[in-house]
Amino acid sequence: MALRCVGLLLRNEMGGLASITASRNISTSQVHHKVLENSPNAYLDKSILNRYKKLDIPHDKIQATYLWIDGTGEGIRLKDRVLDSVPKKPSDLPKWQYDGSSTYQATGGNSDTLLIPRAIYRDPFKPGKNDVIVMCDTYQADGKPTPTNHRCDMQEAVDKVLESHEPWFGIEQEYTLLDMDGRPLGWPSSGFPAPQGPYYCGVGADRVVGRDLVEAHGIACLYAGIDFAGTNAEVMPAQWEYQVGPSLGMKVADDLWVSRYILHRIAEDFGVVVTFDPKPVVGQWNGAGAHTNFSTKAMRAENGIEAIKAAIEKLSKQQEKHIRAYDPKEGKDNIRRLVGRLETSSISEFSWGIADRGVSVRIPRGVADAKKGYLEDRRPSSNCDPYSVCNALLRTCLVE
Structure with a gap:
């Protein structure tokens, strides 16, 4: 199935403008092939990971993916840790730290930034039935919320x-x-x-x-x-x-x-x-x-x-x-x-x-x-x- 091309302006993700004036027919199969060519993740063989997901993990171990919002106010960051028990509520989860200087939230000389778990979700990506995603909010070394932590203000309201x-x-x-x-x-x-x-x-x-x-x-x-x-x-x-x-x-x-x-x-x-x-x-x-x-x-x-x-x-x-x-x-x-x-x-x-x-x-x-x-x-x-x-x-x- 062909798609008709018309000349317009495209704003790409980095904010640049590209003038496109050509008018011709390109098949969707050609477009799809080009997408795959430029996408390393699409080439990875997912069956390899699935092989390891079938392995038995000790029943007393679960994986927790901690999520937080970075200093842009838009980006999502995450890292995983292994826990020895299944959390029933956010307060059962340990607080954690990360390098805020790498997420636009701290300087290198005082970079430890605090994660506090606030909500728990089942993880659709990990193999264990008890593995979880943990939504966190973020705090500076002095205990104050990071500038992009708007969750604490909403919670107060x-x-x-x-x-x-x-x-x-x-x-x-x-x-x-x-x-x-x-x-x-x-x-x-x-x-x-x-x-x-x-x-x-x-x-x-x-x-x-x-x-x-x-x-x-x-x-x-x-x-x-x-x-x-x-x-x-x-x-x-x-x-x-x-x-x-x-x-x-x-x-x-x-x-x-x-x-x-x-x-x-x-x-x-x-x-x-x-x-x-x-x-x-x-x-x-x-x-x-x-x-x-x-x-x-x-x-x-x-x-x-x-x-x-x-x-x-x-x-x-x-x-x-x-x-x-x-x-x-x-x-x-x-x-x-x-x-x-x-x-x-x-x-x-x-x-x-x-x-x-x-x-x-x-x-x-x-x-x-x-x-x-x-x-x-x-x-x-x-x-x-x-x-x-x-x-x-x-x-x-x-x-x-």
Whole structure:
């Protein structure tokens, strides 16, 4: 099946621009072969690892993969340790340290940075049934949170409102699959596919790229214990979305970070790169967001629409604060995406509406009809820190 190429501008993962003007037909098999050529991980024989996974490990030994967020606010780091007992709760796990000077979080002369376990998940990559993934937050040598540790702030807000308001969150995580050259997966090497239109929730080899990877991710997340709600192909080819939640309190943010790690790990096996860049391709292509659904006990109750509108009124007065909280670069990434078109609002103006995807905050049609439910904040970028996003919503709508 051939893909029609058109001349546009491509913004690669490093921020560069390449002018592409050639127009010719390239088969998807040629494209796939090129992807594999440039991806060392895709050439590795996975059956070799599977041979060792079948070995019996002593029953009193488990493997724990500690995850944390690095100093960029976007990168996930990890390392494994072997434990002598099965942890039932995060406090059963030992605290640990790592070299913060290698993760943009400390200097070489005082580099030990503390990991504190906060949430436990089953590990879909290790062979033992008790092996775990451990989501951690990070602390400097003086005991203060690292600058990119936004989890502790969200936890403080949740503790204040959990019992009285029962906040629920659901996040729609969009992302794009790339080849090793930084081009969206399956796109012709010297051009672009046909314009947006047939790809959203599409089916067919000429419309969808990477479904096997996407479905493997969903299965692995369900195994891990993530509140994984579903997935769909998005508006741009090679762009996908999955949903996490709805979950009470802290869980959705922990789940989202762990689900991102699982996605990156599965992509390693396929020899594919995952990007959460909010605008990976310049031009008339949709960007990528992390639309965040938020509700409280009052919003979910009869006539909860009034509580929803009251929250929107509070949000309308804090546009700048939320834009800063909604991407790791305090708006500098999102400014490429929130342009007032392509299903986005303007980054500089707050707006809301019913069933309108071009606003800052949307009330879904079903919510408006039922007069209760939730609101959808459409401003967070795909590379947002969910701790920072959820914390901002909690503090604006419930705490401050």
